[in-house]
Amino acid sequence: MEWFHCNKCFLRTGSKFAVSSCGHICCEACIKPQCVICGTSCSYLPITDKMKIQERVFFMDPMKLFQSRLEHITQSQIADFQRTQMQRATAYFKHKSVELEKRLKEVTQQSYQIAELKRENADLKSRNMELKQEMAELKKPLSQRRGSPGQFQTNSVQRISLPVAVASP
Numbered sequence: 001m002e003w004f005h006c007n008k009c010f011l012r013t014g015s016k017f018a019v020s021s022c023g024h025i026c027c028e029a030c031i032k033p034q035c036v037i038c039g040t041s042c043s044y045l046p047i048t049d050k051m052k053i054q055e056r057v058f059f060m061d062p063m064k065l066f067q068s069r070l071e072h073i074t075q076s077q078i079a080d081f082q083r084t085q086m087q088r089a090t091a092y093f094k095h096k097s098v099e100l101e102k103r104l105k106e107v108t109q110q111s112y113q114i115a116e117l118k119r120e121n122a123d124l125k126s127r128n129m130e131l132k133q134e135m136a137e138l139k140k141p142l143s144q145r146r147g148s149p150g151q152f153q154t155n156s157v158q159r160i161s162l163p164v165a166v167a168s169p
């Protein structure tokens with residue numbers, strides 16, 4: 001009797017299970033006075049081998065019912081119940097896989113963005129280094145600057161800046 005699952009958390013093993021009067025299966029942790037699936041006040045029947053035969057049949061292989069003498073419970077009722085349970089699980093896992101796919105896309109997108117940001121950061125860092133070098137260069141006296149032309153040396157500047165009237169006789 002292990003084909004079913006908790007209709008709330010989709011647990012399959014490792015817990016006791018019960019079926020509610022509203023037809024939902026819950027694990028021990030999900031059993032509440034009001035059904036966690038449909039919200040109706042319900043009673044629970046523990047799913048065990050000690051269930052009455054007319055209760056237990058719903059968890060049995062419908063094919064085996066050929067051998068049973070339960071006229072009031074039809075084979076299709078049982079098959080319907082089990083099919084609904086299966087559909088529930090299928091829908092749940094389908095939804096899960098869609099969610100996971102979406103999440104994977106997000107993560108891929110994020111790692112792409114992180115790579116972009118890292119590249120930008122590296123660019124900014126090297127630009128920052130360049131600016132620091134430029135600043136250091138600007139702080140040096142004119143004469144020590146890389147490639148400063150000779151005509152800009154102090155004495156020549158002074159000579160040039162003398163008023164023309166004073167320089168001429």
Ligand SMILES: [Zn+2]
Pocket residue numbers: 006007008009010011026027028029030
């Ligand atoms: Zn559960």
Ligand SMILES: [Zn+2]
Pocket residue numbers: 020022023024035036037038039040042
């Ligand atoms: Zn319910």
